[in-house]
Amino acid sequence: MKKFLKQFALGLLVFIILNTIIAIIYEYPTYKSVKNKTNRNYLKWEAIHNNKNTFDLILIGTSRCYASFNPIIIDSVLNTNSYNMATSAQDIAETYYSLQEIFEYQNPKYIVLDMFFEASDESYDYYQTFSNSSFFNSKKRQLNLIYEGYGNTGILNYSIPVVKFKNYIKQDIAGILSKNKSLRKEDNWIKGYLYDTTIVSDTQISNYEPIANFSTSSFSRDRFNTYFNKIQALVSSNNAKLICVRTAYPPTRLELTDPDDEAIFFDSYLAEQQVPFFDLNTYKDDQYLYNDKDFADYHHLNYKGAKKASMQLVEALKQTKNN
Template structure:
């Protein structure tokens, strides 16, 4: 029995040591970029936590919103002061708690939420979730995000660097085994950050265009009941604080849309439209609105679903005009 207990104790100690080492290793680049003030999430949260900055419009959502809406252009049309708080793989639960944290420092009049089906699906990327959590200023909101938002899985991933970094650990192991990909070229420094928005100059290449994968739709994606509840929470929070919530579905490359069954795209549009109608929220889907002044091309994208600056200029202007027309009704 004593030997068994010692084995268990040894396993626990070994597991804890490995977790400490993994956490330390994967935190090195984050720590360095924060010290150098180059970490983009650090910069984002620093801006909204600084009460000398007064933002009346906040953008929330995934990286599709991060690369699609330029606050500088948006503000020039609507005379607002906006900030883009979209982040990579940000799901609706994160968006809700990010807004709760922001409201302790800012008093926005409008929140623009970028609708993306994977933000409502049943999968969770804890690396990004806990990265966002680490920058929340309110310890209460951070605890609510991890515990209330993701339950036991959230707590387990918070406590275990191995769990939250498992995808990156797997990728690093594969690199060691296969020796990496020598054909991969370094990405040129053709992007920069402004007011939380990522200005990307890269243009999607023809090879990528010809190999666009099938888009996520209601046929191949399961939505999470809990995440749908958090959309209701987001709308109720905005109503409670007197914030106008506007939801938008960002454009996709036209070739990718044309390769899809048109009914699949219409079903996603209708799904989000119904969700917003139930909550009395305005919804704009750039993939279903016909406007001769805003024709999106494949060249307006940097990959299969992120916009480059040319596309973002169009999307931002179109969104600003739609909101302006909506308020003037």
């Protein structure tokens, strides 16, 4: 029995030390960036919290959204005051609770929501979600997201660093072994939008794969439906209008994709819900034609592509206003 207790105590000590080391390695850069006021999520929430009832147009969703829509371009045409609140790997539950927080401080007329299968799949990037929600002023809301959004698994990932950061640990190990280093930088932000000058390489284009569909993704229709209905009700109760968009993909990837389940599903679902939906891969494509070099990688627009996407959204908002 004593031997077992010693082994258990030693194992527990190793576990605590390992988690402490991982927490320091992965949490310290966030702590430092917040202290230096360079953390992008911190700055986004500071804009929302410190400029009450200022923004009349909020853009929200994943990194595909924050790479696509430049508020400066949109505002210059529509005379709005918009802000891009999209964040990396934003999950649809995270979107819902983020909008709760936003509506507590802002009174926007429009919410533009990015539609993306991976935002409603069964694979969650807990670190990104919890990092974003850590800047909510409402700690109750943050805890609701953790428990109601993800249940016991969410609590486990929130509490234990080695579990929370497991995907990043794997990526870092793979990065050490890989000769291919990412050249993409994310340091030029304009009202929540990433101004990215990276241009995808020909080698990357040659390695493009089809867009994820029902068989190659873990997209959950039930989960999407549950949280979309909550988002729709929340937006409506705050007297705002919900507009959904699907941001652009490189043409080469679209050519490889048959059928395009993402486009078909969202078009059908949102028509049923009577929610305005604009797929930027096809909307006014006679005026706004994308090419592969409008992208920074396999699904993020660079600044050239974002000019087109921002103007497409301007046209979509004008159309919505006139209907």
